Amino acid sequence: QLQLVESGGGLVQPGGSLRLSCAASGSTLNYYAIGWFRQAAGKEREGVSCISRSGEITTYADSVKGRFTISRDNAKSMVYLQMNSLKPEDTAVYYCAADPYTAYGCNRQARYDSWGQGTHVTVSS
Numbered sequence: 001q002l003q004l005v006e007s008g009g010g011l012v013q014p015g016g017s018l019r020l021s022c023a024a025s026g027s028t029l030n031y032y033a034i035g036w037f038r039q040a041a042g043k044e045r046e047g048v049s050c051i052s053r054s055g056e057i058t059t060y061a062d063s064v065k066g067r068f069t070i071s072r073d074n075a076k077s078m079v080y081l082q083m084n085s086l087k088p089e090d091t092a093v094y095y096c097a098a099d100p101y102t103a104y105g106c107n108r109q110a111r112y113d114s115w116g117q118g119t120h121v122t123v124s125s
Contacts, residue, residue, distance in 0.1 A: 002027040002098045002114040009094060009119030016086050020119060022079040022096030030054070030074040032114075033099040033106040036081045038092035038121075047108030048094070049081060057105045064090075086123045093118040 008020040022034065035050040049060045049070040058070050069082040079096055097112035 002029070002032060002100075004096050004098060004114055004116035006094060006096050006116040006119040009121045011122045011124065012086055013125050014087060014123055016123070017082070017084045018086065018121060020081040020083065020094055020096075020121075022081075022116060024077040024079070024098070028074075029072070029077045029079075031100060033102045033110070034070075034072060034079045035097050035099060035106065035108055035110075035112055036070060036079075036094060037097060037108075037112075038090075038094045040089075040092040043092075045095075046092075050099075050106035050108045050110075051079065052102075052104065052106045059106060059108060061108070083121070086121075088123045091121060091123050093120050095119075 003026045005023045036048045039045040051058045051070045055072045067085045072079045095118045098114040099110045
């Protein structure tokens with residue numbers, strides 16, 4: 001079973017940047033598509049971005065397209081989410097999750113079996 005641990009969250013001013021990291025252990029990362037999700041207080045969870053097993057295919061929610069970039073380093077068992085031009089509406093708990101079922105590409109609506117504990121991101125002046 002893949003275990004995931006997120007880090008890199010914090011408080012940042014509007015317009016600022018953060019890079020979230022997702023460290024994987026317990027299994028080989030390149031057997032999984034990975035997604036980043038977020039949940040703001042009182043709102044439903046949103047699929048922010050995902051990346052295919054090889055890293056060649058990525059998708060983004062419209063709300064973050066052009067501002068966030070997902071990447072992965074399978075050799076280091078790491079997945080990253082670079083977040084630029086942050087807005088107050090990006091405030092949420094961010095989670096990474098693993099999808100072992102999607103062999104090619106990625107899908108933010110797919111079934112994700114393994115989840116991290118989340119990291120808090122607060123965008124405020």
